[in-house]
Amino acid sequence: MKSAVVLLPGLNRDRDMIAALTKVSGSPPVTVWQTDTEIPDVDLIVIPGGFSYGDYLRCGAIAARMPVMRAVAEKARQGVMVMGVCNGFQILLEAGLLPGALMRNTSLKFVCREVKLEVANANTPFTRAYRPGQVIRCPVAHHDGNYFADAETLARIEGQGQVVFRYAEGTNPNGSINDIAGIIDARGNVLGLMPHPENLIEAAHGGVDGRGMFESALGIAA
């Protein structure tokens, strides 16, 4: 399975993401720059975290309107797996590839800590390596991770199993509605989540709880 990482000015988790994809798959991902209008033939496209365009206007708002995101949207339409982590999740929402919005944390504080995540839907291309309801550890680091959707949208995504990860055991760090940490699109090939699975993939990280997401998406897990 081949992967690509989207690069935008102001992202700062791209190296972690490239390292994780390289270590899990055995080969490095290709990288695509914000002005690229075509993305090579890959199975998985990842938008990493950071502060694209300094979070100006709204987190992810400017990045979502760059040429590369039209190419990402086209690949998503073709069924290619797309994964956005942290700022990448914000970008996918701003691009309209996922429903809802991410707002300032209710604490108004930047949170950088480990949380517990419940795998609310293990039947996705990104979570097959986990058991339904499994609780994993994962780091978060963000200021705007407070997921919001109107009542109608929320009922729809809850009803269709589009909530993939929830903060568990009282560790919701940002006030997200229904403890939502990550969601998938209705078709099931675009995932966005605030936590950073790329930072928990090997023993040196203190655990491998995040590895399953990459193993699932890269077809390494059954």
Added chain:
Amino acid sequence: MIKARITVTLKNGVLDPQGKAIEGALGALGFEGVGHVRQGKVFDVELEGSDPAKAEADLKAMCDKLLANTVIENYSIALGS
């Protein structure tokens, strides 16, 4: 030249943690009788041309495509001189 002011505000029912913090700070300063405070954004935009109808249509498109996130925000457009 047409000057316009675009005001972007959070929709009703959307939690505004920053507005809440400002509300608390106003109370701490001793201002009494302050109800809810909601924080928004203002954009002053200059446009070439003199056709107000075209300006309004362009500004609306700018709001829908970039300046506002209509999932959580409303906007209003005021044309100046």
